[in-house]
Amino acid sequence: MQTGVRNAIRTPVEELSSGMVIARNVYEPDSEKILLYAGNVLDSVTIFNLKERYNVENVWIKTDISATLKQQIKAEIDVHESLNTLKDVFGKDEETPIEELSDEASKQVDEVASDLISSMEMDDNLLLKMHQLQSYDDSTYKHCLRVAMMAVTIGKQMGLSKQELRDLAEASLLHDIGKRMIAIDIIRKPGKLTDDEFREIKKHPTLGYRLLREHGGYNNNVMNAVLMHQEKYDGTGYPLGLRGDKISRLARIITVADVYDALTSNRPYRQPWSVAEAEEFMMGGSYTHFDYEIVLAFLAAFAPYPKGGRVLLNDGRKATVINNNANVLRPLVRAENRDGTTEDIDLYNDFKYLSLAIVKNIKE
Secondary structure, X not given: OEXXXXXXXXXXXXXXXXXXXXXXXXXXXXXXXXXXXXXXXXXXXXXXXXXXXXXXXXXXXXXXXXXXXXXXXXHHXXXXXXXXXXXXXXXXOOOOOOOXXXXXXXXXXXXXXXXXXXXXXXXXXXXXXXHHOOOOXXXXXXXXXXXXXXHHHHHHHOOOOHHHHHHHHHHHHHOOHHHHXXXXXXXXXXXXXXXHHHHHHOOHHHHHHHHHHHHHOOOHHHHHHHHHOOOOOOOOOOOOOOOHHHOOHHHHHHHHHHHHHHHHOOEOOEOOOOHHHHHHHHHHOEXXXXXXXXXXXXXXXXXXXXXXXXXXXXXXXXXXXXXXXXXXXXXXXXXXOOOOOEEEEEOOOOHHHXXXXXXXXXXX
């Protein structure tokens, strides 16, 4: 080990343990991609990914833990306890479809919803935490937890009441429960589904709704959100073909979170999309697939180019983000010219720069 950073120590990955706190951003080897931000709390999943997936050798760890960081550690532990609980709800034997939702399972979902909302209040690094819950052997319950984490954050951005946030958390956690009533070989099929297989998949919102109605004891807001989460804003979704405000607002929020997580998750047949690519898609799908107002709330909560961050423009110049616009994919930036001067560019409001775009975040 080597020291060199105040109140921090450089630590081999083999010596890391859950609860340690990152002191410096951790980058993917030979890349500018940030894997972990300073201040993030380590857990067993993250440590495994650093070692086995990304081949990181050392990270800087904080040696002093404040009361705030202790709260963050508790939030991290809560989320992974929620993950284990949700696995129990969805069933440990994923080869056998479930047929009912027990009273104990419903109680567990209620507890996870409460823990999730509490954890989100202490977490300012949600996208990263969601990424850590992703894996190539992704299961339905992991996806549902990530969608719930995002949906609750969007709901908070929109100013939903405490009861609405609670309903949103429960509906998000259970939005794909109907998939556990469909043959696992269809759910996990790596390639394109046949027409018959897709017809089976399209049953999952209705199956989930019926399961909750018959066994869960959930209110209509939760059940309708589960039923409608595959509806599209223009009426081309399923199972009811509803459009616009006829779709439950909670369902419209879940739809945004659901699609974003699907795009940015690993799949056997494709690499995950980048944050910027996925957010561009969400903007492009406004008023057709998605509710535009909810997309705006989503973008406000998950800006890919934070103020003060460094970015590379598609003309080769480096720039600093000065402020975000309504479209957070096109912020106000201060570009560095080759002659040493700088230029403030509004990528959203100044039509002279329509062809200019951000390529990626960079470290410096």
